[in-house]
Amino acid sequence: MGKFYSKNYWSVGFQSRLYDRLSPESYLESMRRVVAFLPEGKSLTLLDAGCGSGLLLRFLEARIREGLVYTGTDLLKSGVGQALLRAQELGIADRVSCFQSNLTSPYPGDGQKFDVVVGHFSLYTLASNELRLLALKNLKAFMKMEGVLILTNPSVDYDADSIIEQSVRLVRERHGILASLIKQYLVYPFTKAIGLRFIQKQLSSGKWQAYTREEFSQEMERAGFAVQHIEEVYAGSAFIGIGRLA
Numbered sequence: 001m002g003k004f005y006s007k008n009y010w011s012v013g014f015q016s017r018l019y020d021r022l023s024p025e026s027y028l029e030s031m032r033r034v035v036a037f038l039p040e041g042k043s044l045t046l047l048d049a050g051c052g053s054g055l056l057l058r059f060l061e062a063r064i065r066e067g068l069v070y071t072g073t074d075l076l077k078s079g080v081g082q083a084l085l086r087a088q089e090l091g092i093a094d095r096v097s098c099f100q101s102n103l104t105s106p107y108p109g110d111g112q113k114f115d116v117v118v119g120h121f122s123l124y125t126l127a128s129n130e131l132r133l134l135a136l137k138n139l140k141a142f143m144k145m146e147g148v149l150i151l152t153n154p155s156v157d158y159d160a161d162s163i164i165e166q167s168v169r170l171v172r173e174r175h176g177i178l179a180s181l182i183k184q185y186l187v188y189p190f191t192k193a194i195g196l197r198f199i200q201k202q203l204s205s206g207k208w209q210a211y212t213r214e215e216f217s218q219e220m221e222r223a224g225f226a227v228q229h230i231e232e233v234y235a236g237s238a239f240i241g242i243g244r245l246a
């Protein structure tokens with residue numbers, strides 16, 4: 001895979017909105033799962049660490065309208081820009097802010113602490129165990145004492161075909177047979193060719209991190225989190241973990 005492709009993979013996807021258009025239903029389902037794990041309470045503060053283009057905002061919209069305050073941060077200017085644009089389009093910009101930062105560097109902000117910190121498919125792209133541990137420790141500094149960490153990362157069983165299969169089934173159940181046929185034959189072939197295969201290759205070559213359940217749990221524990229729950233999401237291709245400060 002060319003260097004240009006790997007370097008510009010996310011920013012091109014975010015700016016062209018191909019990332020949104022090609023995201024498989026199963027990925028969106030994983031975001032719904034994140035929202036399902038949010039604590040009760042109207043005025044929660046949430047940090048979306050490695051927010052990308054703010055796709056999670058689509059699923060947080062109702063909670064944000066009820067009072068949740070969202071902050072997104074990402075390495076990429078294109079991601080932060082798209083997230084802010086999305087918030088405007090959704091009409092929730094007054095409760096959304098975003099800033100550019102590197103999760104492996106100390107927090108550049110004003111020391112604000114959050115009720116919830118989410119890392120949805122963001123830390124696994126960090127190249128080494130040390131960098132991921134550093135990022136997780138930095139996330140701890142963002143959290144209130146009673147705060148919750150919701151983390152999603154790929155599993156060693158990551159499988160593009162299973163993700164597509166589950167996505168087609170979910171679309172059929174939710175939106176009917178026609179919508180599922182359109183996704184299956186006109187959209188998901190590109191999802192697989194442009195997106196999932198590339199990610200699978202990055203994972204199998206070890207450039208990005210895929211986890212066993214034990215490794216996922218151990219990494220959170222090493223960073224100082226008490227792991228409360230782990231479950232499979234994304235057609236068995238990822239885990240979602242819930243942690244609290246130990």
Ligand SMILES: C[S@@+](CC[C@H](N)C(=O)[O-])C[C@H]1O[C@@H](n2cnc3c(N)ncnc32)[C@H](O)[C@@H]1O
Nearest residue numbers: 050051052055074075076102103104120121122
């Ligand atoms: C797979 S995308 C996920 C984006 C978003 N969380 C979602 O699920 O749609 C991975 C994101 O992690 C971000 N990322 C990777 N390394 C980062 C770092 N060191 N600091 C901040 N963001 C980072 C990338 O820029 C990219 O936007």
